Amino acid sequence: MTGTAAIIGSGVIGSGWAARFLLGGWHVRVFDPDPGTEARLSDTIARARISLPGLYDTPLPPPGRLSLHDTIPETVAGADWIQESLPERLDLKRKVFQTIQAACPPEAILASSSAGLTLDALHGCATRPAQICSIRPCDPVYLLPLAELTCPDPAMEARAHAVLTGLGMSPLGGSVAQELQAALLRRALELVHAGTATPDQIDEALRLGLAPLWSQAGPFATAGMGAGPARFAAGPDPASPPWTDSPSPADIPALIRAPADTPSQASALTARDAALVGVLRALKAEAVGAGAGLAATDRARVPAQGADTAPLLTAARTVPRDWADYNGHMTEARYLHAFGNATDRFMEILGVDAAYLASGGSFFTAETHIRHLAELRIGAAFEIRTTCLDGAGKRMHLWHEMRCDGVLVATGEHMLIHVSLETRRPAPPAPPVSEALARIARAHARLATGPGVGRAIGDPR
The missing domain is CATH 3.40.50.720 (NAD(P)-binding Rossmann-like Domain)
Structure with a gap:
C-alpha cells in the first residue's frame, strides 16, 4: 500500500x-x-x-x-x-x-x-x-x-x-513505551539523587545488561526465565529500596547531562544507526523481538523467480554498510555471501525447504569460482540471476550473474553435490527435487552461456 x-x-x-x-x-x-x-x-x-x-x-x-x-x-x-x-x-x-x-x-x-x-x-x-x-x-x-x-x-x-x-x-x-521510559528515567533520577548510583553507572547497567536482554524479551518474559518465577512468586523483592528519594525539579537539569568528549552529532547519529542495524539484524536472524517483523517483511518481499525459460531471479537487495571493506566497496566475502544466498534461493525453488532438510537431504558446495568485474558500494542495489548448467544425478552446476543497473559486476560458478545428511556422503536427490532440477536444467540448456563459464584463474577475460 x-x-x-x-x-x-x-x-x-x-x-x-x-x-x-x-x-x-x-x-x-x-x-x-x-x-x-x-x-x-x-x-x-x-x-x-x-x-x-x-x-x-x-x-x-x-x-x-x-x-x-x-x-x-x-x-x-x-x-x-x-x-x-x-x-x-x-x-x-x-x-x-x-x-x-x-x-x-x-x-x-x-x-x-x-x-x-x-x-x-x-x-x-x-x-x-x-x-x-x-x-x-x-x-x-x-x-x-x-x-x-x-x-x-x-x-x-x-x-x-x-x-x-x-x-x-x-x-x-x-502509550506503553512513553510511560515506561518516563518511569525508568524517574527511577534513575531517584537513584542518583539518593547517592545510590551515578548517571554513568545507570547508563552502563542498561547498556551492558538490561537493554540487550530486553531487546528480545520484555521485563515480564525476562522475569519468567531461569529462577525468575520462584524469585517473584512472593511479590516484589523485599530488598528493593523504597521509591521515596525523588529529586526536586530544580535538581533534574543538572542530573540529565550530555556525556563529555563525544564525537560530533552527525558522527554519533551515524554510529548509532550502524549499531542499531546490527542489533536488529541479529534479532531478525532468530525472528525474535524487533526482528520478527523484519523477517516477516523479508518473506513478503521475496521477488518472483520468473519462468524456467530464462535465468531465474534468485536475489535482489541493497549493499548494507557492514558489507563494505576498507576500500569503500563490497568485500569479497560478501560476494560469496550473496551468491550463497542465491544458491539457497535456487534450492528453495527446487523444493529443498525445511521439510526436505528434515527428511535428510541437502546439497553441499564442492567448488566455487567468483569473478569480480566491477565495484559495488554502500547503497548500491543489485540482483542475481541464476542459470542451471547441469542437473543430472547428484550434481548441480550453477552460474550466477550479479548486475547493478544492468551492468555485470560479478559472476559465480558453483558445483554442488546432493548428500545424505545422515551419512554426510553423496546420495541421489528425492524424486520431486531431482525432477525439478532436471526440468530447469533442460530449459536452461537452450540459453546461451556468457563468457567466463568454466574459466580458471589466470585465463584471459
Missing part, C-alpha cells in the same frame, strides 16, 4: 517520518517554515538511505517523490496520510488541525506524533474529531519498528495498522 503522505513539521520525528514514508514508496510532501527544513530533511533521508536497507535482505520499494510546500492546505490537499509532528503546544496543534481539516480529504488518516498530549485534548476544537489519531513512534522513526497507535474510529485504525505494517513498522495500542 502506497500513496501520498503529508508531513507537518520536520523536526527529529517529522523528518524521520518523511524518510520512513519516502523509502517505503510513498510520495512525501513536507510543510515547515523553518529555514533549516531542507538541510535537516536531506541529512535524515541520507542516513536512512544507508541504514534502512541494511535491515532487509530484499529490495525496498522504489522511493517516492519528496516536495516541500509553502502552506498547509497545499501540503495536505489530496493526501492519504497526514502526520503532524509539531512542538508540544496544544494551542498550536489545535489551530493546525483546524487548518488541515479544512483542506484535507475527510477519509485521510490524520495522525499526531504528540508524546505529551492526550487524544481527547487534541480533539478539542477539531472539525472531525474522529479523524485524528495518535501514533507515537520511537526515534529514529525510519529504523525502529514501534508505533503506538490509538484511533477513535475502528475502520481508520485498521487502515492505519495496514499502512504502518506495509512500512515495516509494528503498531501497538496505547
